[in-house]
Amino acid sequence: MSVHDEKTSRVTVPQLQKRAREGEKLVMLTCYDASFAAISEDAGVDMLLIGDSLGMVVQGRDTTLAVTLEETEYHVRCVARGSRKALVIADLPFASFQESPAQAFRSSARMIAAGAQMVKLEGGAVMAETTRFLVDRGVPVCAHIGLTPQSVNTLGGYRVQGRGEDDALRLVADGKALEAAGAALVLMEAMPAPLARRVTESIAVPTIGIGAGPDVSGQVLVVYDMLDIYPGRKARFVKNFMAGAPSVKAAIEAYVRAVKDKTFPGPEHSWS
Ligand code: KIV
Numbered sequence: 001m002s003v004h005d006e007k008t009s010r011v012t013v014p015q016l017q018k019r020a021r022e023g024e025k026l027v028m029l030t031c032y033d034a035s036f037a038a039i040s041e042d043a044g045v046d047m048l049l050i051g052d053s054l055g056m057v058v059q060g061r062d063t064t065l066a067v068t069l070e071e072t073e074y075h076v077r078c079v080a081r082g083s084r085k086a087l088v089i090a091d092l093p094f095a096s097f098q099e100s101p102a103q104a105f106r107s108s109a110r111m112i113a114a115g116a117q118m119v120k121l122e123g124g125a126v127m128a129e130t131t132r133f134l135v136d137r138g139v140p141v142c143a144h145i146g147l148t149p150q151s152v153n154t155l156g157g158y159r160v161q162g163r164g165e166d167d168a169l170r171l172v173a174d175g176k177a178l179e180a181a182g183a184a185l186v187l188m189e190a191m192p193a194p195l196a197r198r199v200t201e202s203i204a205v206p207t208i209g210i211g212a213g214p215d216v217s218g219q220v221l222v223v224y225d226m227l228d229i230y231p232g233r234k235a236r237f238v239k240n241f242m243a244g245a246p247s248v249k250a251a252i253e254a255y256v257r258a259v260k261d262k263t264f265p266g267p268e269h270s271w272s
Helices: 013-021 034-042 069-082 101-114 125-136 149-155 165-180 193-202 248-260
Strands: 026-030 047-050 087-091 118-122 141-146 185-189 207-210 218-221
Touching: 013 026, 026 248, 034 047, 034 069, 034 248, 047 069, 047 218, 069 087, 069 101, 087 101, 101 118, 101 125, 118 125, 118 149, 125 141, 125 165, 141 165, 165 185, 165 193, 185 193, 193 207, 218 248
Parallel strands: 026 047, 026 218, 047 087, 087 118, 118 141, 141 185, 185 207, 207 218
Antiparallel strands: none
16 A cells, blocks of 8 residues: 555755745654654645654653664654655664764765655764764754753753853854754754744754744654653643544644644743
């Protein structure tokens, strides 16, 4: 059985950047398999992220740290088979890119061969050299700053980042360094809304928020969180879009609508 009714063309990075410049909010959702890929993009999701959150929501682990490149590659293949329209982004797992730019390139090449069009990597200015190395070799990069779950052991937990002025200045500098290194998108996780706005205003590439307030170029959520499937602790930034929805597809459509018309996230999903 095919999950596609018709052949369509895939959205490109320049198209997404143009839409963001014109004021359209971009919608990203995590995805780990072909069926969710097909219904998510039919519901209007612009970007499908094979997040290393799969370690927690699919594999039942306590953190994302044990997810391997092979496991991510498998899920990228599944998502790519189900997708025709959305940009497919592979999250490079812990220890698959931090060692050197060359290691990051080898890992990215596997993700691209598996069907991704972009890779995401956690880390601020320290990842600028790696980002430049990848971009110069044809790999689009989504940077990920703020709360970076792969650093949970150095951060001492899943905490909001950038509360003090020194940390805020560092995060603004991270965004600028990653933009200068060629990142196509900057994802910001668990940061006070005014700081996320400050980063967004200081760079020209689109910013994607998760727990970063409304003043960013787009939003991302973990699909099992927004469908209320994940039994673990719910973060403040999660909204249950399944509540009152007649189907999973309708819930994802409601998420897309809420991001596009700027009714999600509300103040109750953000930190000030
Ligand atoms: O792994 C993931 O799902 C992510 C999102 C939370 C942004 O990185």
